Amino acid sequence: MLMKIYVFLAQSTWLLGIAFMVGLAVWGMRQRDKHHKEAKRKWDDAVAKKMNEPASLHPEIDPTLCGGCGACVAACPEGEIIKLINHRAVLIEPTACVGHGACQVACPYDAIQLVFGTKTRGMELPRIDPNFQTNVPGLYIAGELGGMGLIRNAVKQGKLAASHAAKNLGGGGGAQFDVLIVGCGPAGLAASLACAEAKVKYLCIEQAKFGGTIYNFPKQKVVMSHPLDFPLAGQIKFNKHKVSKEELLSLWTHLKRQSNLSxxxxxxxxxxxxxxxxFHVETSKGIMTAKKVILGMGVRGTPRKLNLPNEEMTKVTYNLLDPDQYQQKWIAVVGGGNAGVEAAQYLCKPGLRNKVFLLVRGPTFDRCNEENQNIIKDYERKGMVKICYNTTVEQIEKDHLMIKMDGKVLRLQNDFLFVFAGAILPFAFLKSLGIMIDTKYGEAVKASS
Incomplete structure (x- = not known):
């Protein structure tokens, strides 16, 4: 009798185990299907909003090679912008991709390559070789101007360009400098350190303040940053994944002083x-001569303007350094991209007591990531900001704006107007220097030497 009880219990336990495993498998399949459906919904939404075309460097995924393992999904540091749909990886939020390349490294099937442009949307880029030298011998381009964003990309390119320039100085007798570097951002800093390491005579010039584009970020803006590998200093790791503008600039200032950079x-x-x-380089401080020149000045130095009368008024500005300077003001922010939406977020914080209006040209946001959209929409629900879609500025006056919203002209009280309409890419200027500009249609990135 006792034996029968043991057998019954063993069988019951075995059956319960089978039932549990089956239930777990069913639950897993349902969760997977749920995630796939959510990913498909996001992709369809991106297509409907015409936000399915990447703006810059991005991964191209070959579905015939993809094994559906999800390694790329887990590796992406920008959040859930790659998802599995029908067991294949898909870039469901192309406009949020900034070309980290972590997905490509993580893919065990070699199904991902980083490309510029798409088959239908070309991307204009200056012609550069693997050492970041343009078709003009001795003239280099490093960083964002070359089509690749991200601080770590700029650091790597500045380092490689300067190292190549320093090793190939050639003639140029009588020049003031061996290498002249334009831009004191991440590319310029890395290039300066590389020149100091190579013990060549160099100078780095900056039209604004040390830090370049990073300096112009709003106060306390978080910069997503991985370890950075600088000449002289080696690899620098951070104790946390999210590093603020101030922390990054403090580190760079330390490197600048430590190496006594010019x-x-x-x-x-x-x-x-x-x-x-x-090279005879014309600057606001006179003519400078150099054997080699590295352009690391980024693409944001010339903001796109509204081209309206009175736009030169001091109330109109194109960046936001310190939101705390603006309190109890009527503020309008133009721009439906990440820069404009983030500026509105900073300016509408309760402690500032501002009246903030975010003016978006179209019926929806333009190339703005989902996280920023969710934040600003939540702020609007809380009454902290007013989002005005289908809206343009028609007239700028001392204490107000005339805006057109859904075809109707309205008067909007205004103390400050922030314009984030993008930047004018300096390709015409680069062409005037003799640099050739190519249009890339889904062309893979070439490995740097």
Whole structure:
């Protein structure tokens, strides 16, 4: 009798185990199907909003090679912008992709390559070789101007460009500098350190303040940053994944002082000419000559304007450094992208007591990531900001704006107007320097030497 009880219990336990495993499998399949459906919904939404075309460098996933393991999904540091749909990886939020390349590294099937542009949407880029030298011998481009964003990309490119320039100085007798670097951002800093390491005579000039684009970020803006590998300093790791603008600039200032780098602020690059083996560089502080020139000035130095009368008024600005300077004001922010939406977020915080209006040209946000959209929409529900879709500024006056919203012209009280309409890419200027511009249609990134 006792034996029968043991057998019954054993069988019951075995059956319960089978039932549990089956139930777990069913639950897992349902969760997977749920995630796939959510990913498909996001992709369809991106297509409907015409936000399915990546703006810059991005992964291209070959569905015939993808094994559906999800390694790329887990590796992406920008959140859930890659998802599995029908067991294949899909870039469901292309406009949020900034070209980290972590997905490509993580893929065990070699199904991902990083590309510029798409088959239908070309991307204009200056022609550069694997050492970041343009078709003009001795003239280099590093960082965002070359089509690849991210601080770590700019650091790597600045380092490689300067190292190659320092090893190939050639002639150019009588030049003031071996290497002249334009821009004191991440590319310029890395290039300066590489030149200092190579013990060549160099100078880095910056039209504004040390830090370049990073300096112009709003106060306490979080910069997503991985370890950075600088010449002289080696690899620098951070104790946390999210590093603020101030923390990053503090580190860079330390590197600058530690290596006694040759840098000049408030020195604007105007033009250059190559005469023989020497570049004659026109700046706001006079003509400078160099054997090699590295352009690491980014693409945000010339903001796109509204081209309206009175736009030169001091109330109109194109960046936001310190939100705390604006309190109890009527503020309008133009721009439906990440920069405009983030500025509105900073300016509408309760402690500032501002009246903030976010003016979006179209019926929805333009190339703004989902996280920023969710935050600003939540702020609107709380009454902290007013989002005005289908809205443009028609007239700028001292204490108000005339805006057109859904075809109706309205008067909006206004103390400050922030314009985030993107930047004018300096391709015409680069062409005037002799640099060739190519249009890429889904062309893979070439490995750097």
């Amino acid at each position: 840098m000049v602020e408030d020195c604007r690059f105007i033009n250059l000419q190559k005469r023989g083996d020497v």
